[in-house]
Amino acid sequence: MKGNGFDQLILFLQKLEKQAIDYSLAHQRDEAVMVIVAVPGERWEIEFLSDGSVEVEKFVSNGEMAGEEALNELFDRYSEQEETNGDLTQKIELTNARK
Numbered sequence: 001m002k003g004n005g006f007d008q009l010i011l012f013l014q015k016l017e018k019q020a021i022d023y024s025l026a027h028q029r030d031e032a033v034m035v036i037v038a039v040p041g042e043r044w045e046i047e048f049l050s051d052g053s054v055e056v057e058k059f060v061s062n063g064e065m066a067g068e069e070a071l072n073e074l075f076d077r078y079s080e081q082e083e084t085n086g087d088l089t090q091k092i093e094l095t096n097a098r099k
Helices: 005-018 068-078 082-098
Strands: 023-026 032-039 042-049 054-060
Touching: 005 032, 005 042
Parallel strands: none
Antiparallel strands: 023 032, 032 042, 042 054
16 A cells, blocks of 8 residues: 555545544654554554555454453553652652641
8 A cells, every 4th residue: 555645544534434433543653643443342553654655553352351450460561660659659648748
């Protein structure tokens, strides 16, 4: 799907709208605009690059649902180092002490 990247992007967005497929736009890399499409059980990240190329990454659900306890995994895996969390706790305690 080479060609004028901007024209490709506009045509793609028009096709999504015609098909009533919801999307959002993001800008993660200097040379690209990302279209994020969420459909049942899948999320697609489609990047239109300034050189006219298109990159597609698909995330497909396995259909399993997790409970609220799974939220801990999010913070365990992606939180900053323990020292940062300690600093935040100290700032909260200092703020509360001033009241």
